[in-house]
Amino acid sequence: MVGKVILVGAGPGDAELITIKGLKAIKEADVIVYDDLISRELLNYAKKDAELIYVGKRKGRHSFKQEEINKILVEKAKEGKLVVRLKGGDPFVFGRGGEEILALKKHNIPYEVIPGITSAIAVPEVAGIPVTHRKVATSFTVVTGHEAEDKKEKQVDLSKLNADTIVILMGITNLENLVNELLQNPKRNENTPVAIIMEGTTENQRVIKGTLGDIVEKAKKENAKPPGVIVVGEVVNVLES
Numbered sequence: 001m002v003g004k005v006i007l008v009g010a011g012p013g014d015a016e017l018i019t020i021k022g023l024k025a026i027k028e029a030d031v032i033v034y035d036d037l038i039s040r041e042l043l044n045y046a047k048k049d050a051e052l053i054y055v056g057k058r059k060g061r062h063s064f065k066q067e068e069i070n071k072i073l074v075e076k077a078k079e080g081k082l083v084v085r086l087k088g089g090d091p092f093v094f095g096r097g098g099e100e101i102l103a104l105k106k107h108n109i110p111y112e113v114i115p116g117i118t119s120a121i122a123v124p125e126v127a128g129i130p131v132t133h134r135k136v137a138t139s140f141t142v143v144t145g146h147e148a149e150d151k152k153e154k155q156v157d158l159s160k161l162n163a164d165t166i167v168i169l170m171g172i173t174n175l176e177n178l179v180n181e182l183l184q185n186p187k188r189n190e191n192t193p194v195a196i197i198m199e200g201t202t203e204n205q206r207v208i209k210g211t212l213g214d215i216v217e218k219a220k221k222e223n224a225k226p227p228g229v230i231v232v233g234e235v236v237n238v239l240e241s
Contacts, residue, residue: 003030003077005104007097009090009116012123014201015039022114030081033072037088037227039202051076066096070103077109090118094144094169118142120167123200123229127207128239137164137235145171145178145230159184165233172196172228176216182232183212193236198228209236 006025011017018026026032026045034043036056043052053072057063076083091097091113104111120142124131131140141163143156158166158181171178175196182188190213198206210218212232 001080002109003079003081003083004110004112005073005077005083005085005100006112006114007085007087007091007100008114009095009118010035010038010042010086010088011117012089012119012126012201013037013039013199014126015041017117017122017201018042019114019116022116025084025114026086028082029084031076031083032086033069033076033083034086035088038086042086066099070100073100074103074107074109077104078107087116088119090116093118093120093142119200119229120169123197124167124195124231124235126201127195127197127205129195129197129231129235130238131165131167131231131235133235133238136238137233139163140165140167140233142167142169144169145174158182161185162187165231165235168230168232170226171230172198172219172224172226175219175224175230178230179212179216188212188232192232193234195231195236196224196228197231198224198226200229 008022008025023045026042029046029050031051032046033053033055055064055069073083073085085100087095089095101111121131132138141161145168158178168178190211192212194210194212194215196208196219208218208222208224
C-alpha cells in the first residue's frame with residue numbers, strides 16, 4: 001500500500017508560529033524529512049519511533065540535491081509510510097515545493113500541502129517593519145537574492161522593479177551586487193532605507209538598518225550572516241517614532 005506525503009510549512013523560525021494543522025501532521029508522521037531552517041523544537045513533537053531525515057541546504061557544506069530529496073520522499077511513501085516534508089516558511093515561497101509535488105505525481109504518490117507563514121512577511125513585521133503602509137507603500141514584491149546557478153538567463157532585475165517595498169530572501173551573501181543593482185533603479189537612491197533581519201522571529205534575531213549608500217559597509221562591520229531577510233523601501237523606518 002502506498003503511503004502519503006504532506007508538505008508542511010514550518011513558519012519563519014519561531015516554533016510557535018507553525019499552524020495547528022501542521023503540528024498535527026508532525027505528530028502523526030512516520031517519517032519527517034526536514035530542512036535546515038526549521039525550528040528543531042518542532043521535532044520534539046514527533047512520535048518516538050518516527051524516522052527523522054535531515055536534508056538541509058547550506059552554502060559551504062554538503063547539501064542534498066533536489067533530486068535526492070525527491071527520491072527519499074517517493075521511496076518512503078512507497079513503503080506505505082506517512083511522510084511529512086517539513087520546510088521552512090511556506091513550501092511554495094522559494095521552497096521548491098512545486099518541484100517535489102511534480103516528482104510525487106510522476107510516481108502516483110498521494111500528497112497534501114499545509115501552508116506555512118512565510119518569512120517574507122512575518123520576519124519584517126516581527127522586527128517592526130510592515131511591508132505595506134498607507135500613503136507610504138501600497139505594493140510589495142518578494143524576490144530571491146540567489147538565483148539557481150543552472151539558469152540560462154537572470155530573471156530578477158532589481159533595477160527595474162517598481163514595487164514600493166522589495167523583500168529579498170537568501171540575499172545576504174550577495175548583498176553588494178544586489179545593492180549595486182538597486183542603485184540603478186530610478187525609484188531608489190543612496191538614501192533609500194534598507195534593513196537586514198537575521199534569524200528573524202527567534203531569540204537570536206538581529207536587525208541592521210541603513211540605506212543603500214551605507215548598508216554594505218554596515219553589514220560587513222556587523223558581520224551579517226544568513227539566514228536573513230532584506231527589506232528595501234520607506235517602510236523600514238515608518239514605525240519609528
